Structure formats: structure tokens, C-alpha cells
Amino acid sequence: MVPPLTEAETVPRLPLPSRNPLPLSASQEAQVRELYHSRVRSYCAAEIKLFADCALGRTFTAPFKCRTQNRSMNNCMIAHATPAEQDAAREEWFATRLERQREREKREERRKEQEKFHREWWGLPAEDREGEKGREVMRKAERVGGFPRRDDGQLSKDRHR
Incomplete structure (x- = not known):
């Protein structure tokens, strides 16, 4: 299941500079990794939702009570977490350079x-x-001495006590 086109995909994209571009900085690699993980999560959104619904309101019993949902979620994520998907995320990151620059x-x-x-x-x-x-x-004109005193001749509040 491919996620629907988003507003970001209508922005013109630059081609990938080469199949083996220069190494990215740590923050850029983190951005690529986050894009990769979000793509994998989007493929497995239904399984994640089922597991989350099952685990809602449970604490340490969630892994035992929701074992089948957890396994189906993990299997889905493992099936979609491939090197090809990583490459696709990297290509998408490079393609959206213009948008990030704007x-x-x-x-x-x-x-x-x-x-x-x-x-x-x-x-x-x-x-x-x-x-x-x-x-x-x-x-x-600049005021010297601050605000005018409104309580001239009166005792201060502290002195009344």
C-alpha cells in the first residue's frame, strides 16, 4: 500500500546527484533515518493502530495480552524495513532539498x-x-526621573500599618 500524494510531493524535485552521493552529516543522516522510519510506519499504520488499541489502558500486561497484534505489527515493519526502502527515503530526502531551502x-x-x-x-x-x-x-523628549508621583505628600502603604 503506497501512501497518498502529499502537498510536499507537488513541489519540483531535484534529481539525485549520483547513486553514491557524498556522505551526509550526522543531522542529515538523522533526517533521512526519520523519513525512512515514517515511510515504514505509514505502510504498517493499520497494524500499529490495532496494537495501540489493544495496549490502551494496559501496562506490563500489554505484551502478553496483545501478543498477536504485536507480532503482526513487527512482521509488517520488518517486511517493509528493507535497504530498498532506505534508498527510497534517501532519494526523497535529496529530492526535497529545494523545499527545505525555501x-x-x-x-x-x-x-x-x-x-x-x-x-x-x-x-x-x-x-x-x-x-x-x-x-x-x-x-x-526623554523623561528624566521616571513616572510622576501620584502620592506626593502621602505616607506609603507600608507606613500605615
């Missing part, structure tokens, strides 16, 4: 917008101020 660019753009807003909001140094909020802060 996501990184969007996150970086969002981070810069938030940083700009932060600088304007908190009235950071003049060279860092931009936009209407920054100009407004520059127009106002």
Missing part, C-alpha cells in the same frame, strides 16, 4: 522581521531604529 529562507525572513519590530518597539539605538515607531521615539 522553508529556511522563509524562517530567516520572518526572524529578520521580528528583529526589526523588536528594535522599533523597544526604541533601541538611533542607527537601529526604523519605521514609524522609531521616528516617534526620536520625536518625544
Whole structure:
């Protein structure tokens, strides 16, 4: 059973650079491994669901009471956890490089917008101020001494006791 096409699969894909690409970093290998495991889990979703339903509400008795569901789940996962599936996951990882790059660019753009807003909001140094909020802060005279006292001439709350 092949999982249905997702939104990610409509994004243009780059071809696999070669059958034996350069070694990936540890984090990239972890991403490939996670993709591989999610693909295997998607093939065995029905068996996993049956085992989870059986094990629901049980603790240490789950392996004994749900032995048949556990075996069918494990057999399914072993049947689909093949080197060919690992290669397919690696190819999918390489093919979605463009999508991941776009996501990184969007996150970086969002981070810069938030940083700009932060600088304007908190009235950071003049060279860092931009936009209407920054100009407004520059127009106002700076208050020295903080807020005006509303309780001039009154005893503090602590002195009333």
C-alpha cells in the first residue's frame, strides 16, 4: 500500500546527484533515518493502530495480552524495513532539498522581521531604529526621573500599618 500524494510531493524535485552521493552529516543522516522510519510506519499504520488499541489502558500486561497484534505489527515493519526502502527515503530526502531551502529562507525572513519590530518597539539605538515607531521615539523628549508621583505628600502603604 503506497501512501497518498502529499502537498510536499507537488513541489519540483531535484534529481539525485549520483547513486553514491557524498556522505551526509550526522543531522542529515538523522533526517533521512526519520523519513525512512515514517515511510515504514505509514505502510504498517493499520497494524500499529490495532496494537495501540489493544495496549490502551494496559501496562506490563500489554505484551502478553496483545501478543498477536504485536507480532503482526513487527512482521509488517520488518517486511517493509528493507535497504530498498532506505534508498527510497534517501532519494526523497535529496529530492526535497529545494523545499527545505525555501522553508529556511522563509524562517530567516520572518526572524529578520521580528528583529526589526523588536528594535522599533523597544526604541533601541538611533542607527537601529526604523519605521514609524522609531521616528516617534526620536520625536518625544526623554523623561528624566521616571513616572510622576501620584502620592506626593502621602505616607506609603507600608507606613500605615
